[in-house]
């Protein structure tokens with residue numbers, strides 16, 4: 001069900017029990033100026049949801065507002081039915097929401113295993129950490145092969161897999177990814193997105209990502225939101241949005 005701006009103003013998609021996270025009428029911005037002018041969106045459980053849109057439309061701002069990195073002036077964010085508006089990232093992590101920032105967070109001089117262990121620095125039990133690293137290696141077998149290599153020797157795709165793996169160390173139920181394809185060549189983008197689909201299928205984790213690479217992101221997303229000028233302009237499954245002439249024309253550049 002694809003909805004266009006005129007139909008979607010207000011609640012873009014009815015709240016459903018299967019939603020792990022919802023944002024309702026969120027207004028937020030910088031220096032007293034609202035970039036987000038009432039964003040309403042829902043992230044269904046066990047699915048991949050993406051936010052796409054033209055440069056400067058407010059995608060990263062929406063991401064920051066949801067993850068407590070900027071103040072929400074008006075509106076609410078709920079996680080599993082609990083109001084989390086304005087909660088800090090460290091508290092959200094405890095609740096089961098992890099975030100992967102846009103810039104690389106890998107420590108090049110540390111091994112793959114050491115990098116993963118850092119994702120569980122709050123845990124002291126070494127056996128638990130080792131067991132979790134093993135589970136992450138089951139999800140990303142290539143990281144297991146490279147477990148004792150320094151992260152500096154990994155390919156771009158492996159490095160991103162390591163970052164995603166580290167984000168999963170505390171076994172979050174929802175992971176927020178800020179432009180997971182940034183800085184990757186087209187082949188590696190496909191590789192990383194294929195890994196995300198596998199991850200969802202194998203673990204049932206819920207994913208919310210913000211992406212500039214709209215075509216690739218929509219092609220693997222169960223649900224997509226187009227943000228334009230701080231509002232949700234279109235909502236639909238990834239396939240629906242990719243096929244929508246208005247979306248293609250207005251911001252996908254009439255892509256093939």
Ligand SMILES: Nc1ncnc2c1ncn2[C@@H]1O[C@H](COP(=O)(O)OP(=O)(O)OP(=O)(O)O)[C@@H](O)[C@H]1O
Nearest residue numbers: 030031035053054055056057058059060061062212
């Ligand atoms: N820290 C900031 N202070 C002031 N204005 C900001 C700040 N960060 C972003 N903006 C402004 O907010 C608007 C939305 O930016 P945002 O980064 O959310 O867009 P985006 O959709 O993620 O863009 P892109 O695809 O280019 O990353 C832009 O006009 C931008 O200049």
